[in-house]
Amino acid sequence: MLKRFYELRNEIADFMKIKDKPLSELSDPKWICNLAFLVDLTGYLNYLNFKLQKQGQLVNDLYSHLKAFQIKLRLWESQMLSRNCYHFNTLSAYENIAYAQYVEELKLLSEQFSNRFSDFKNMEDCFSLFVTPIKYNVQNAPIHLQMELIEIQENSLLKYKFEDVELCDFYKKYLEEDNFPQLRKFARRLICAFGSI
Structure with a gap:
């Protein structure tokens, strides 16, 4: 106008x-x-x-x-x-x-x-962790997420899937609630748009 x-x-x-x-x-x-x-x-x-x-x-x-x-x-x-x-x-x-x-x-x-x-x-560090969990320095992560981050970073299938799928799909489909409850909760809190992660 x-x-x-x-x-x-x-x-x-x-x-x-x-x-x-x-x-x-x-x-x-x-x-x-x-x-x-x-x-x-x-x-x-x-x-x-x-x-x-x-x-x-x-x-x-x-x-x-x-x-x-x-x-x-x-x-x-x-x-x-x-x-x-x-x-x-x-x-x-x-x-x-x-x-x-x-x-x-x-x-x-x-x-x-x-x-x-x-x-x-x-929240910049949280965004960085969310977007790059495969490469994020575990020492700098919140203590309650460190063990699950190590699991992701050492799992070749998850590393491959992370590079191959949309970020939402990675958290929804490949991080099972039983194995990664803290990371899924972290993602849910960070992003409302995820729906049912």
Whole structure:
């Protein structure tokens, strides 16, 4: 919606003049430049939102999307500090870009993401264990999971199946409740989307 408004800004300005209600903002180069920045940033946020809402993802996938976006924010911030707005296509069409202002906006957004998703950051080791139980360092695992991890890591069939099947299927089909109760409980708690593991 914001992008469409930006694209029609001249027509909107003309229409408002005809209605005898001119909008001075639409002829202010600084305001238009800020709008261009928001158009680009909103486009990235919309794309992140789209990726987060995709069906069939596990919590570690969502965390990967969030982490990647936070890294992008830091990249954009660094590039803006260097007066580079390459990744902001709409903004790059303008001169007199308020780089320092946009650096601050990106920094603020990055801080908000860090605060909002700090629970995910605190669970990063759990996600890593969940996604790579075959390679996870047993010494670093929670003590109640260590024995079962050793069993998985030393079982050639399970190692093969882990590489060959979807992660959900590995926990559902190949880790029997009798032999791996703690790992299955761990997976159930971590991921609600599993259904009946």
